[in-house]
Amino acid sequence: MRWRSVLVEAIAVAAAAIFVAVVFNAARPVGGLPLIARTPYQVLVPCPEPGGPVQPLPPTDPELAADRTFLVDARPADDFTRHHLPGAVHLPYDWLDPVPEDRLQQLVEAIATSRATRVVVYGDGGRPDSGEHLGREISGRGIKNVFFVSGGASALFGVEQP
């Protein structure tokens, strides 16, 4: 067996190919690349959504007022101040800024240490719905039985969302 010679030949072929590649790249009138990249490439890779499963809940569901329900309000602070369900914890979901990891973790710990058996998140009720997306983030961190209110605050309080 001449494995050693095969390996040596492979290295030689690779070296020759690299030499031709570098010469060809330098000689091509257009489209050549600088061999050392200086600025990072702008790659657009959709980030995997870290979310977990959530289920819709009708705004009239009596479980919304149950003791074992952990309520989360995903709307902006102004809307939360104006009206919110009693006992709801406020964690605004912003489409442009991700929810701070420490605040999300605090919320998850609060849910985990509570005696709640289900989590209900409500948002602005738009499409997409901030409540549903915050619910997915909570569910994605290991919390089970996460629901979002169908129609969000619009359906709950009868107010039109912008």
Next chain:
Amino acid sequence: MSAARTAAWLAVPARWYLGILFIGACLHKIADPHSFAVDIATYDILPLILVNLAAVTLPWIELAAGAMLLVGWRARTASLLITGMMAVFLAALAVALARGLDMSCGCFASQGAEEDPISHLTILRDLWWLGLALFVLFFDQGLAGIDHRFQRSNK
């Protein structure tokens, strides 16, 4: 016909298949190295200073190996090169999948993630090609190739 001889003849179409495959795969990368560099950068594995170097040189190694397999010149050398490249590609794919990246493989024409997304099927496909390259590496005797014609097989 002995088993080794049968395997040697089976290695011939495997060689041709891999040769055509790798020549086909390298053409768009040679024509448009910038797109290939973006594909490499998307994997986010190589440091930035190596991205362009890989984008410029890798397709030419693919071309050399593919042409050698196709014409049957130093086929085992070429299949060793392809085995090494496939091992690297597989490792990069596995890392990208483990990270959950929703991206294109970049193996052939540059496509978006929606048209040619990486998946476990991509891994299986590359494993098949790796298997073929190993088969040629171990069983090729240079039949129906330049080496055989000039009695200069690697074996």
